[in-house]
Amino acid sequence: MKVKEPTxxxxxxxxxxxxxxxxxxxxxxxxxxxxxxxxxxxxxKNEPRISYKAFVEGLKKDGLL
Numbered sequence: 777m778k779v780k781e782p783t784x785x786x787x788x789x790x791x792x793x794x795x796x797x798x799x800x801x802x803x804x805x806x807x808x809x810x811x812x813x814x815x816x817x818x819x820x821k822n823e824p825r826i827s828y829k830a831f832v833e834g835l836k837k838d839g840l841l
Contacts, residue, residue, distance in 0.1 A: 782807070 782803050787796040799807070826834075835841035 780806075 780803075782799055785798040786794040787798060789795040832841065
């Protein structure tokens with residue numbers, strides 16, 4: 777998967793320094809979604825893990841697969 781680089785535009789203050797960033801709404805939404813995903817990953821990093829095989833077996837046992 778190729779990561780798309782944001783294409784920001786900058787709004788400058790009276791001194792000509794970058795003060796604000798303007799992004800297309802779609803890119804902003806994607807960045808917010810990525811931040812949310814990273815926050816969830818961080819919160820769950822110490823949760824117990826199961827193997828893929830055990831996961832599939834559990835789905836079959838519950839009649840979901």
